[in-house]
Amino acid sequence: MDIDFLANLLLVVDSGSMAEAARRVGMTPGAVAQQIQALERELGVSLFVRAGRTVIPTEAGHRVIERARGVVRGFSELKAFALEGEAAGELRIGTITTALLSLLPDVLANFATAFPQVKVLIRAGTSMELYDTLQRGDLDVAICLHPAFALPKPYDWHLLREEPIVVLAHSRLADQEPHELLRREPFIRYDRSLGGGKQADQYLRAAKIVPHELFELNSLMAIAMMVDRRLGVSLVPDIVSPLTAGLNVARMELPMKTEPRRFGLLWYRASPRGRLIKGLLQCAEQVLKQECDGVRT
Numbered sequence: 001m002d003i004d005f006l007a008n009l010l011l012v013v014d015s016g017s018m019a020e021a022a023r024r025v026g027m028t029p030g031a032v033a034q035q036i037q038a039l040e041r042e043l044g045v046s047l048f049v050r051a052g053r054t055v056i057p058t059e060a061g062h063r064v065i066e067r068a069r070g071v072v073r074g075f076s077e078l079k080a081f082a083l084e085g086e087a088a089g090e091l092r093i094g095t096i097t098t099a100l101l102s103l104l105p106d107v108l109a110n111f112a113t114a115f116p117q118v119k120v121l122i123r124a125g126t127s128m129e130l131y132d133t134l135q136r137g138d139l140d141v142a143i144c145l146h147p148a149f150a151l152p153k154p155y156d157w158h159l160l161r162e163e164p165i166v167v168l169a170h171s172r173l174a175d176q177e178p179h180e181l182l183r184r185e186p187f188i189r190y191d192r193s194l195g196g197g198k199q200a201d202q203y204l205r206a207a208k209i210v211p212h213e214l215f216e217l218n219s220l221m222a223i224a225m226m227v228d229r230r231l232g233v234s235l236v237p238d239i240v241s242p243l244t245a246g247l248n249v250a251r252m253e254l255p256m257k258t259e260p261r262r263f264g265l266l267w268y269r270a271s272p273r274g275r276l277i278k279g280l281l282q283c284a285e286q287v288l289k290q291e292c293d294g295v296r297t
Contacts, residue, residue: 003075005035006068009047012036013065014138016054039064073137090119091276094130095143098220099263102241103161103287104143110283118276127195127263134266141267141277145195156269160284162260163237165199167252168227174250179207181252186232187211191218196261200235203258224249237261240291 011021012032022029040047047061057065095104100122108120125133127144134142134155143160151157167178169185182204189211190197197218204211214232217223221243223234228247237260238251265284267277 002035002038003072005039007072008032008035009039010065010068010072010138012048012055013057018055019053069136076137089117089273089276090121091273091280092121092123092138092140093143093280094123094125094133094139094141096127096130096145096263097124097218098237098239098241099143099160100124101221101243102239103284106287106290107280107284110286111280114279114283115276126193131266134268140271140273141265141280143263144266145261145263146266148195151266154269155266157264157266158281159262159264160288161240161264162262163196163239164260165196165203165235165254165258166238167254168224168234168236169250169252170227170230170233171248171250173233174252178252178254179209181233182207182209182211182235185212186214188223188226188232188234189213189216190220190223190234190236191216194218196220196237199237199258199261203235203254203256207256 008021008025008027011024012018015021015024018032018036019029022032025032036047043060043064045060045064046058047064048055048057050056093104104122111118111120123130123133123139127142127147130139130142130144131147133139146157146159167181169176169178169181173181173185190200192198192201215226220236220239221241223236224239224244224247226232227234227249265277265281271277
């Protein structure tokens, strides 16, 4: 039985379709379907039934999937232990989109220099999605917001960046009062299902501001571009990204105190890829130090 077939079986389950699973691993849907059929022939059971464009596990499929997760995880850990002490192998990183478009590329540049033999797999998602994926053993490390609950003891967390909540406005409005802008100008809301969006919503409620809301979306980069195009103002975490550096956007401090958005590295303390995770953390700290030195100069 091919371990890659089992891994792709789990990807079909987690993504909900063979087409999406195929896209993520760079295969055709037909090739993934052939792998599933090969598993079905070898096991002597049907694993899925089709429901429109999605697939649903059969009763036998559910039993196989439950065991397959342990088999795939065990093989991955075995491979990591075999490579322990060597700067080689594979590191599976999950990241929130903001980090992917700001901090992570520079971190990966340093990491690729320090660990040239390591293959890096990157998956983007929300913080809760990444936390759940990390718990299942499908990620080695996550760059995410700190969960709103106490972390279980087996996990380690290291803060990377604190981002204050600011009013984002076109630079022509930079001399105006932030609360007045939020009340008067069209409002571009950061998705309330995300950590930074929840913080912004809580601030508006505390300040008793009811904005004239026109848009709500989950991309901080897109929000910055929309502000640059004079579509409105926003209330968002103050991200640091080269993608927004050339925009005509002013970042305005809030009159009332609020907690910043915090994101960092989260990983399983006993991970067999501990050496690579430690190396990733060191690379991140190098980038943050360079940013800090750049601000000071």
